[in-house]
Amino acid sequence: MxxxxxxxxxxxxxxxxxxxxxxxxxxxxxxxxxxxxxxxxxxxxxxxxxxxxxxxxxxxxxxxxxxxxxxxxxxxxxxxxxxxxxxxxxxxxxxxxxAINTVPEHTFSLILALRRNLRGYHLDVARGEWQRADQFCFFNHPINDLSGQTLGIVGSGAIGQAVADLAVSFGMNVIFSEKKGAHQVRSSYTAFDDMLRCADVISLHCPLLPETRNLFADEEFDKMTRQPIVINTARGGLIDEAALVNALKTGKIAAAGMDVAETEPPKPDNPLLCLMEFPNFILTPHIAWASxxxxxxxxxxxxxxxxxxxxxxxxxxxxxx
CATH class of the missing domain: 3.40.50.720 (NAD(P)-binding Rossmann-like Domain)
Structure with a gap:
């Protein structure tokens, strides 16, 4: 044949x-x-x-x-x-x-850039803020270390595990989320709602399935009491984009790094595009996998x-x- x-x-x-x-x-x-x-x-x-x-x-x-x-x-x-x-x-x-190297590396590029406010400071320099400063540096945005912070990972496959390994090397505490709505929490996992409440950084590495569509919406963002950074290098449909925009604008989350959108390429009316000038938001064009x-x-x-x-x-x- x-x-x-x-x-x-x-x-x-x-x-x-x-x-x-x-x-x-x-x-x-x-x-x-x-x-x-x-x-x-x-x-x-x-x-x-x-x-x-x-x-x-x-x-x-x-x-x-x-x-x-x-x-x-x-x-x-x-x-x-x-x-x-x-x-x-x-x-x-x-x-x-x-993609067990490229996606985790991209994920941590987003985490580091947002935790240390690199985009915010870059924009400040572009606007002349540093040039007008009275001393050798200035502090317009908070800068925080990763060491000692908690990373909540949704998705415990090969990529999620590789992200966890990188997190440990930065001195982070890693927790893997149990499935949303699960009646029992498996050993070495953390209940989904508990993860939302205690994570300083949340990173998604699960597939897009009917049960994971809009995994993060208004209700989930309301439970994020530590104002975490939210990272999505998996699939756009995992997060309700309008809810993410609202969470960022209202301070429910500290920052967001997205490599995906629900519709790709995004349409002009995609709510994420209204965040492009925000110093605490980064959107890359689905390239985490593309080394x-x-x-x-x-x-x-x-x-x-x-x-x-x-x-x-x-x-x-x-x-x-």
């Missing part, structure tokens, strides 16, 4: 990232990007689809009788109707543990997943019977 592979959004990986050659007979079709109206036609002959963020809905999948495998060029699979894939016998594999090393590891694993499926020994399956 000669497989037809179609990569719908190759431009989500840098040009410097190389896809290793495949060992089996195949036809490759790569598109830099694919608008929704062209997904069905481009996959019409595909036996293997390769996607990063393109949405594969039930309506599309039922029209693709040749499709046997979806190789996701990411860890998250919220853009794919997994229930439909299971019903149609389409296997789905994702990428795992490729050269991490992307190449992703590409290598992507091809390994495809080879494994074709050889009859699929790996990293998302759908398990």
């Amino acid at each position: 000669i497989h037809t592979l179609v990569f719908l959004d190759r431009a989500t990986l840098k040009d410097t990232v190389k896809l290793p050659p495949l060992s089996f007979k195949h036809n490759w079709e790569c598109y830099e990007s694919t608008p929704p109206e062209k997904v069905l036609s481009r996959l019409s002959e595909a036996t293997i689809a390769v996607v990063n963020k393109v949405k594969l809905t039930r309506e599309i999948l039922v029209e693709l009788p040749n499709l046997r495998f979806i190789s996701v060029a990411a860890t998250g699979t919220d853009n794919i109707d997994l229930n439909a894939c299971k019903e149609l016998g389409i296997a789905v594999s994702n990428i795992r543990d490729y 050269q090393q991490a992307m190449q590891t992703l590409a290598d694993q992507l091809v390994v997943n495809i080879e494994a499926f074709v050889s009859g020994q699929p790996r990293n399956l998302v759908i398990v019977d």
Whole structure:
């Protein structure tokens, strides 16, 4: 059998990232990007689809009788109707543990910048505040150490654990949050509401699922009595963006660092964009995962997943019977 592979959004990986050659007979079709109206036609002959963020809905999948495998060029699979894939016998594999350095490093870049108010001071210098100072420095914004503070982590997978390791090296106390609404708290976890109340920094590293959508909304921000820094390098839908804006403006949280938005790229009316001049807010364009090393590891694993499926020994399956 000669497989037809179609990569719908190759431009989500840098040009410097190389896809290793495949060992089996195949036809490759790569598109830099694919608008929704062209997904069905481009996959019409595909036996293997390769996607990063393109949405594969039930309506599309039922029209693709040749499709046997979806190789996701990411860890998250919220853009794919997994229930439909299971019903149609389409296997789905994702990428795992490729970002255990890049995402934690980006997370701590945000934490350090916000805890030490680097953005605030940078803006002050840009406005001439330092130049007009009466002494060699000035203190317009609070500066705090991380040592001795409590980091609450939501999501205890490989990335959450790597973030915890970095936190320990800074002398922080680390707590892992139990699932929101859980009736029992597992050993070595902290109840969700207790984490909200006692954390000085909160960092999200969990998947976007129906039960985690808007995990943080007005009610959760009201419980953050220590005015923490809130960091999200996972998925935008985990946080109610309007609630985050309100929490920052009213001082319920000290600062926020976001690498994601609910809709990407964000629309002009996205509430986060009204915070761009705030000294205690940083928004980066979903790049925490995007170091050269991490992307190449992703590409290598992507091809390994495809080879494994074709050889009859699929790996990293998302759908398990």
